[in-house]
Each structure stands twice: as structure tokens, then as C-alpha cells.
Amino acid sequence: MSTATNKKTVQLSHGGGGKEMNRLIKDIFFNAFDNPILRNEEDAAKLHFNGNTAFTTDSFTVAPLFFAGGDIGKLAIAGTVNDLAMMGAEPQYLSSSFIIEEGFAIDDLKTIVNSMATELKRSGARIVCGDTKVVPKGCADGIFINTSGVGRILNDHISVKNLQQDDVIIVSRDVGRHGAAILMAREGLALESELTSDCATLWPIVEQLIATNVDIHAMRDATRGGISAVLNEWASASNVGIEVNESAIPVCNEVSGLCELYGFEPFDLANEGTFILAVPKTAAEATLQVMKTFCHCEQAAIIGHVNDRKVGKVILNTPWGSSRYLDVPQGELLPRIC
Amino acid sequence: MSTATNKKTVQLSHGGGGKEMNRLIKDIFFNAFDNPILRNEEDAAKLHFNGNTAFTTDSFTVAPLFFAGGDIGKLAIAGTVNDLAMMGAEPQYLSSSFIIEEGFAIDDLKTIVNSMATELKRSGARIVCGDTKVVPKGCADGIFINTSGVGRILNDHISVKNLQQDDVIIVSRDVGRHGAAILMAREGLALESELTSDCATLWPIVEQLIATNVDIHAMRDATRGGISAVLNEWASASNVGIEVNESAIPVCNEVSGLCELYGFEPFDLANEGTFILAVPKTAAEATLQVMKTFCHCEQAAIIGHVNDRKVGKVILNTPWGSSRYLDVPQGELLPRIC
Known part of the structure; x- marks a missing residue:
């Protein structure tokens, strides 16, 4: 594969834990999601909570990746933020974990990541930790994104078990x-x-x-x-x-x-x-x-x-x-x- | 596909959000990971924290799924628990999110999930929320698992930035x-x-x-x-x-x-x-x-x-x-x- 092509698509080395992965993470993810907690680059983000907290997870595998009204990136943020909101919790911190197929276009990755960054602004939630895996061609279909989220519960009474007569x-x-x-x-x-x-x-x-x-x-x-x-x-x-x-x-x-x-x-x-x-x-x-x-x-x-x-x-x-x-x-x- | 085969492999309907998914989740995941928070079946788990908390995520795509000394399930628990432990945090609550390829053997899924349950016992962490996606044959290679985790930080000084002369x-x-x-x-x-x-x-x-x-x-x-x-x-x-x-x-x-x-x-x-x-x-x-x-x-x-x-x-x-x-x-x- 020529160097020109390499630059434009995700390679297996981007998931290897070495130099190329560091570059991908800094150039694309840190750029879009930048905040002080993420910048610490620890194995886990340090957060501070006092009180009741909601915790949720969702993996996104939508096909096609881009559709009228959104893309997998927008969906991955809105979906997890909404799961927290539905529990009466303020969406505060999100993780994002990418499984990318070798050969995936870097431009598409950037579009998706920017779409995530834009959607984050609508709730004020921040991505504070992440993970990137690259799998060989044919082992995944394009890109899958997992987002998990935590947030402070503001209304503690909302529950699937709480419906009452005449509601x-x-x-x-x-x-x-x-x-x-x-x-x-x-x-x-x-x-x-x-x-x-x-x-x-x-x-x-x-x-x-x-x-x-x-x-x-x-x-x-x-x-x-x-x-x-x-x-x-x-x-x-x-x-x-x-x-x-x-x-x-x-x-x-x-x-x-x-x-x-x-x-x-x-x-x-x-x-x-x-x-x-x-x-x-x-x-x-x-x-x-x-x-x-x-x-x-x-x-x-x-x-x-x-x-x-x-x-x-x-x-x-x-x-x-x-x-x-x-x-x-x-x-x-x-x-x-x- | 015959009913006999259907029973033994994961079908697209297992990810559809309807009856089959509920059955898969209850029969396999709830059985293995059972705890009161998970049993609430809300969109997000309700937790209580006071103080500094670590938050981390990891997607597991290992191939082969079973190897000498472990499998993807053991890895998915140990990996995220270790990310928390390395921050001086007690691993408390984990999420688990599965992306499963259509046709994946139910028996293998059970083995993996049981292996997760066994590994959870080594730290006392509990799975409190989850997600299941099934993608058509050829769109993923077997199974991918994301685990995210949160835990109470007991030692707040451990940091990648904290190495000192003569350490x-x-x-x-x-x-x-x-x-x-x-x-x-x-x-x-x-x-x-x-x-x-x-x-x-x-x-x-x-x-x-x-x-x-x-x-x-x-x-x-x-x-x-x-x-x-x-x-x-x-x-x-x-x-x-x-x-x-x-x-x-x-x-x-x-x-x-x-x-x-x-x-x-x-x-x-x-x-x-x-x-x-x-x-x-x-x-x-x-x-x-x-x-x-x-x-x-x-x-x-x-x-x-x-x-x-x-x-x-x-x-x-x-x-x-x-x-x-x-x-x-x-x-x-x-x-x-x-």
C-alpha cells in the first residue's frame, strides 16, 4: 500500500499501542474532545461525585454510518446522553471507545468525531476517557463506537416501576x-x-x-x-x-x-x-x-x-x-x- | 434456518429490542451477573459516590476468543478492573456491552459470560448495566465486548506525571x-x-x-x-x-x-x-x-x-x-x- 493511501486510511498500526496510535489519538480525538481531564492521559479519568450517580453504556453499530439527520457519531453521543437524561441525571462525563476496521477513511473518522464534538455541546457532557482498537479488514464493518456515561441524578424518583393509576x-x-x-x-x-x-x-x-x-x-x-x-x-x-x-x-x-x-x-x-x-x-x-x-x-x-x-x-x-x-x-x- | 439451529446461535432478532432480546438478556446475562442494581432494569444504573472516582473504558476484540490462560470474557473484566486498580481505585461497578455476530454459538457466549462472572469475583466488582447489539453475519468477527468501569479512588497520588528522581x-x-x-x-x-x-x-x-x-x-x-x-x-x-x-x-x-x-x-x-x-x-x-x-x-x-x-x-x-x-x-x- 502506498504511503499516500496509508495517510488517508486507518492502519492496523493505529491500534498497536505505539507511536501511530498516540498520533491518531492526539491528532483526531484529543483535538476534537479536548478538556483538562482527558488531557491527563491516565488509564482512567479522575472525577468527583457527591451523591446519586447514573451509569450507562451503549454500543453503536448503525448502518449506514451517515443517514438523513445524523451519523454514528451524533447517535453515539445523543444515545448515551439520553439514557442518562431519562434517569433524571445531568450527563457529565462520557467515555468513547472505537473499534475501527483497517482501511477506514481518516476523513470519515474526522467527520464522525467532529459530529460527536458538536453533539456534546448540546448537553455540556465531556469525553474524559477512551480506547481505540483497529481490527483487520473484514473483521468489522467500518466503525463501531461504544459510549458509556456517568452523571449526577437530579430527580431520584423517575423509574420504570413508578407508573401510577391515572397517570x-x-x-x-x-x-x-x-x-x-x-x-x-x-x-x-x-x-x-x-x-x-x-x-x-x-x-x-x-x-x-x-x-x-x-x-x-x-x-x-x-x-x-x-x-x-x-x-x-x-x-x-x-x-x-x-x-x-x-x-x-x-x-x-x-x-x-x-x-x-x-x-x-x-x-x-x-x-x-x-x-x-x-x-x-x-x-x-x-x-x-x-x-x-x-x-x-x-x-x-x-x-x-x-x-x-x-x-x-x-x-x-x-x-x-x-x-x-x-x-x-x-x-x-x-x-x-x- | 431450522428451529434447532436458531436455538443454538445468536440471531439478529436477539438484538432487535423486542421479546428475543429480553429473553437473551435475562437467560444469559442476568443469570450470570445477577445483582440488585442490574435487576432494576433501568436505562442507567443508579449508584452512590462520595469523593474521587475513577472512570475508564476498553473494547476487547481479541482473536482467537479462547487462548491458553483465558478468553475474551476474562480479559474484558480483568482489563477494565486493572485500569481502575492502576489508578489506586477500588473497582466497584462495570458496564458490559456486547457486539455479537449473527450465528455466534450460544454455548460460546455462555462460556464467555461465565468466565466474566468468575473473574468479577476476584475483585468484587459488579456489572450494573449493559447493552447488546447483534450485527449480520460478516459484519463483525464473532464477538466484541466493551467494559467500562467506575470505582472509588483510595490513593489519589498515583499518576503518570508523578515519577521522581531516584524512584x-x-x-x-x-x-x-x-x-x-x-x-x-x-x-x-x-x-x-x-x-x-x-x-x-x-x-x-x-x-x-x-x-x-x-x-x-x-x-x-x-x-x-x-x-x-x-x-x-x-x-x-x-x-x-x-x-x-x-x-x-x-x-x-x-x-x-x-x-x-x-x-x-x-x-x-x-x-x-x-x-x-x-x-x-x-x-x-x-x-x-x-x-x-x-x-x-x-x-x-x-x-x-x-x-x-x-x-x-x-x-x-x-x-x-x-x-x-x-x-x-x-x-x-x-x-x-x-
């Missing part, structure tokens, strides 16, 4: 966009549509909800498995019934169209910047008011409520007056969605 | 075993040799060193890049010179032999349970005394010292009276070593 269920925006955007990108339909992934950092909205003292019982971003998976998890963990109204759940025309075409349910499709909440009926209006001041949450809506009709189950009332169980998705809708 | 450099055991064991496994030499990887959890030794109030200036496990990489990093970060004596560095016969055969330096080979320390001369004997009570550290030895002869450099004195720079390894010795 209302609120969704932050129209559902199914991320799944639909990835499907489009795979099928080469991207140019024919305006549809973008909902991929976004949710901490600013959550921070405002906490600051307004909204009594949040449960909160979860509806990633793999969509809102169907979250609602079922809640019903089961909190030992309650949940009833949602299909006509109240916002779905954009592009997502509806794709779902019809491919036989998917929008409620099963993954989201990456859409969350659902359970709050007491009395807090519903205040919650919606806060949410609607945020970009992309103009369509925030009450979609259902908690009751004791069918404990552990989710009932979907259709626009035609009938109702059915909204079950946990089964099988594989779309591999490598996140 | 002695101690190595915990013979070097190069992990690199050599992986090389052997790849070359199909495994059956002809007694050589095993040094892969091990170092926390029990470190805990004892801290309890004995040994004044540790710097401490690092010599993973990728071997002791060459660590010594150079220390010389550079602490702005000191380091001089080591080749004849004082323990190397077993099998590693020496392999190095001669393949043209490697044992000092450049990766270790996964071997560490080096910098302590004041006055603390050297006490340090060695503690270390030698531990299995695998019988050969712990003083291998050199800190001076100001060549600041930022590592000098290796050969048994023949000559000396040369021991440089950071360059190029790729062995891809997918950890």
Missing part, C-alpha cells in the same frame, strides 16, 4: 423517524424524501422539566422496539395497565407511507430523540407547556393513560372504535438501527 | 506472556507449549499495597505496547529519564524463544496481568515483600530507576555492558491482541 402518557414528538430514515437510506430512497431521523440530545428539555418541578413518574426514550417496547416494559415493571389512542400518536406522512409499504408499525420503529413520559393527570398541562417550547416538540401530545383494566398489558384503541393489544415487537425489524 | 522501577512478574500466548494460538503452536497468558485481575495485590501504605508514585499495567510503551509514557509525562537493566527483567523461556523466532522484543509484547510501579527507593523492599506474597508475583523485581541522564527517554542497559534507547514500539506487532 397520563405523553409522547414528545412524532414517532418512528429514526427507523424510517435508516430504512430509506438502505433502500436508496433518501433522495426522494424530506424525512430525517429524530436523532437528538434530549437533556435540554429534561433539564427544563426538572427545573419546573414537573412530577415525572417515568421517562424513557423509545429507541429499539419503539414506543411499543417502552410501554410494555412500563406496564410490566409497574404492574399496571396502559391504554393508548392510535389517533393521538403523532406520525408524519413519510413514516406512515413507509410503514404501509413495508408492513411495519410506526410504534415498533426505533427513535433516537423521541421520549415518552408518565406524569400525574394534574401535571400534564404544565409538562406539555414546557415541552412545546422546544424545537421538535411542537407536536408533544397526551397519547394515553394508566389504568387497571389489563395489568401488565398495553391496549391500543384504534380510530375505528376497536381495540387490541400493542405487543412487544418480535423478530428483527431492522438490524443495525443504532 | 525505583519494579515489575510484578515475567513480561510478554499475553502477546506470546496469542501469537502461539494464532500460529497453532498452542499444544506444543506450557505457555499461558498472564491475564489476571490485579486488584487484590494493589489493594494490599494500598493497605500497607506503600508510597506508589506511578503504577500501570503493561498492556498493548508492553513495558516499552509504559516506560516511555512515564519518562515523557513526568519529564524524567528512566534506566532499566535488561538482565533484571524477568522473561520466561517460552517467551524468549518465541521472540527470537519471530523477531519480537519481549518488552514490546502485550501483558494483561503484569504491571510496573515507580516507588521511592526507601519503599522498594516493602513493595516487593507485599507483591511476592501473591501468586504470579514471585518474580517481582527491581528492573531500573529514574534519573536525569536523558530526560523523556528510556535507556536499556544490555547484559553485554552496552546501552540503547528502549523506544515506543512502532508498527503493528500483533493485531487484535486484546
Whole structure:
């Protein structure tokens, strides 16, 4: 391989623990993520905590790496930041660990890393430690990124087990966009549509909800498995019934169209910047008011409520007056969605 | 694919966020890693910290997955626990994130996960959150595991920047075993040799060193890049010179032999349970005394010292009276070593 090509792609030596790895880390990662803790270059970052802390991890394997509305870098930051936010925790410190296939374009790596740096600014979280592995060509598909995160818990009551009778269920925006955007990108339909992934950092909205003292019982971003998976998890963990109204759940025309075409349910499709909440009926209006001041949450809506009709189950009332169980998705809708 | 085959291998649906994933997580991961925090099944684990905390991450891509002295599971736990231990931190909470290739044998997954559970017992650390992704056949090579970890810092002075004049450099055991064991496994030499990887959890030794109030200036496990990489990093970060004596560095016969055969330096080979320390001369004997009570550290030895002869450099004195720079390894010795 010529030197010119070597300079433009990631080589096995970039993962060898020696000179080339140090150079890659300093040139690309330290440049983009620079902060005093990272600069210490210890085996582990030294942090200071007092009190309740949330800890989460996620590996990102999305394909394609670049899609309408985001890329794997944006997703890797937003995803882990959102997992912390959903626990009522301020996202503070993230780790980032890269598994890169030999021959991966350095330019693409830079784009992804810059996209991570940009997304970090939306929550104020910082990358304080990391790891880089390079595997031979054919042993991975491009790049995989793991981000883990820790953050201070500001609201300690939010829990999957905390749904209560008569709570209302609120969704932050129209559902199914991320799944639909990835499907489009795979099928080469991207140019024919305006549809973008909902991929976004949710901490600013959550921070405002906490600051307004909204009594949040449960909160979860509806990633793999969509809102169907979250609602079922809640019903089961909190030992309650949940009833949602299909006509109240916002779905954009592009997502509806794709779902019809491919036989998917929008409620099963993954989201990456859409969350659902359970709050007491009395807090519903205040919650919606806060949410609607945020970009992309103009369509925030009450979609259902908690009751004791069918404990552990989710009932979907259709626009035609009938109702059915909204079950946990089964099988594989779309591999490598996140 | 027949149902019988489905039951025995990981399917794409195991990563889909639905029923199959829940079953895989509960049957395999929860069973092996069971603890009250993990059982909460929230998006993030709730922990409580007071004071200085270390945070680290590592992705493991080792090939082959099973080698003499360990497997990817043991490595994934020992590696992250050791990164915490080397910062003087008690390894408390780990995350584990799996990227699994479609078709991976469930039995192998169980073996790996059980090996993780066994290794966790050696430090008392617990897995409190996790993530599972399944990628289509050909998009990853078997399984990759990321573990991140957090733990309470008990000794706050240990630092790559803390080496001081006349400090002695101690190595915990013979070097190069992990690199050599992986090389052997790849070359199909495994059956002809007694050589095993040094892969091990170092926390029990470190805990004892801290309890004995040994004044540790710097401490690092010599993973990728071997002791060459660590010594150079220390010389550079602490702005000191380091001089080591080749004849004082323990190397077993099998590693020496392999190095001669393949043209490697044992000092450049990766270790996964071997560490080096910098302590004041006055603390050297006490340090060695503690270390030698531990299995695998019988050969712990003083291998050199800190001076100001060549600041930022590592000098290796050969048994023949000559000396040369021991440089950071360059190029790729062995891809997918950890």
C-alpha cells in the first residue's frame, strides 16, 4: 500500500499501542474532545461525585454510518446522553471507545468525531476517557463506537416501576423517524424524501422539566422496539395497565407511507430523540407547556393513560372504535438501527 | 434456518429490542451477573459516590476468543478492573456491552459470560448495566465486548506525571506472556507449549499495597505496547529519564524463544496481568515483600530507576555492558491482541 493511501486510511498500526496510535489519538480525538481531564492521559479519568450517580453504556453499530439527520457519531453521543437524561441525571462525563476496521477513511473518522464534538455541546457532557482498537479488514464493518456515561441524578424518583393509576402518557414528538430514515437510506430512497431521523440530545428539555418541578413518574426514550417496547416494559415493571389512542400518536406522512409499504408499525420503529413520559393527570398541562417550547416538540401530545383494566398489558384503541393489544415487537425489524 | 439451529446461535432478532432480546438478556446475562442494581432494569444504573472516582473504558476484540490462560470474557473484566486498580481505585461497578455476530454459538457466549462472572469475583466488582447489539453475519468477527468501569479512588497520588528522581522501577512478574500466548494460538503452536497468558485481575495485590501504605508514585499495567510503551509514557509525562537493566527483567523461556523466532522484543509484547510501579527507593523492599506474597508475583523485581541522564527517554542497559534507547514500539506487532 502506498504511503499516500496509508495517510488517508486507518492502519492496523493505529491500534498497536505505539507511536501511530498516540498520533491518531492526539491528532483526531484529543483535538476534537479536548478538556483538562482527558488531557491527563491516565488509564482512567479522575472525577468527583457527591451523591446519586447514573451509569450507562451503549454500543453503536448503525448502518449506514451517515443517514438523513445524523451519523454514528451524533447517535453515539445523543444515545448515551439520553439514557442518562431519562434517569433524571445531568450527563457529565462520557467515555468513547472505537473499534475501527483497517482501511477506514481518516476523513470519515474526522467527520464522525467532529459530529460527536458538536453533539456534546448540546448537553455540556465531556469525553474524559477512551480506547481505540483497529481490527483487520473484514473483521468489522467500518466503525463501531461504544459510549458509556456517568452523571449526577437530579430527580431520584423517575423509574420504570413508578407508573401510577391515572397517570397520563405523553409522547414528545412524532414517532418512528429514526427507523424510517435508516430504512430509506438502505433502500436508496433518501433522495426522494424530506424525512430525517429524530436523532437528538434530549437533556435540554429534561433539564427544563426538572427545573419546573414537573412530577415525572417515568421517562424513557423509545429507541429499539419503539414506543411499543417502552410501554410494555412500563406496564410490566409497574404492574399496571396502559391504554393508548392510535389517533393521538403523532406520525408524519413519510413514516406512515413507509410503514404501509413495508408492513411495519410506526410504534415498533426505533427513535433516537423521541421520549415518552408518565406524569400525574394534574401535571400534564404544565409538562406539555414546557415541552412545546422546544424545537421538535411542537407536536408533544397526551397519547394515553394508566389504568387497571389489563395489568401488565398495553391496549391500543384504534380510530375505528376497536381495540387490541400493542405487543412487544418480535423478530428483527431492522438490524443495525443504532 | 431450522428451529434447532436458531436455538443454538445468536440471531439478529436477539438484538432487535423486542421479546428475543429480553429473553437473551435475562437467560444469559442476568443469570450470570445477577445483582440488585442490574435487576432494576433501568436505562442507567443508579449508584452512590462520595469523593474521587475513577472512570475508564476498553473494547476487547481479541482473536482467537479462547487462548491458553483465558478468553475474551476474562480479559474484558480483568482489563477494565486493572485500569481502575492502576489508578489506586477500588473497582466497584462495570458496564458490559456486547457486539455479537449473527450465528455466534450460544454455548460460546455462555462460556464467555461465565468466565466474566468468575473473574468479577476476584475483585468484587459488579456489572450494573449493559447493552447488546447483534450485527449480520460478516459484519463483525464473532464477538466484541466493551467494559467500562467506575470505582472509588483510595490513593489519589498515583499518576503518570508523578515519577521522581531516584524512584525505583519494579515489575510484578515475567513480561510478554499475553502477546506470546496469542501469537502461539494464532500460529497453532498452542499444544506444543506450557505457555499461558498472564491475564489476571490485579486488584487484590494493589489493594494490599494500598493497605500497607506503600508510597506508589506511578503504577500501570503493561498492556498493548508492553513495558516499552509504559516506560516511555512515564519518562515523557513526568519529564524524567528512566534506566532499566535488561538482565533484571524477568522473561520466561517460552517467551524468549518465541521472540527470537519471530523477531519480537519481549518488552514490546502485550501483558494483561503484569504491571510496573515507580516507588521511592526507601519503599522498594516493602513493595516487593507485599507483591511476592501473591501468586504470579514471585518474580517481582527491581528492573531500573529514574534519573536525569536523558530526560523523556528510556535507556536499556544490555547484559553485554552496552546501552540503547528502549523506544515506543512502532508498527503493528500483533493485531487484535486484546
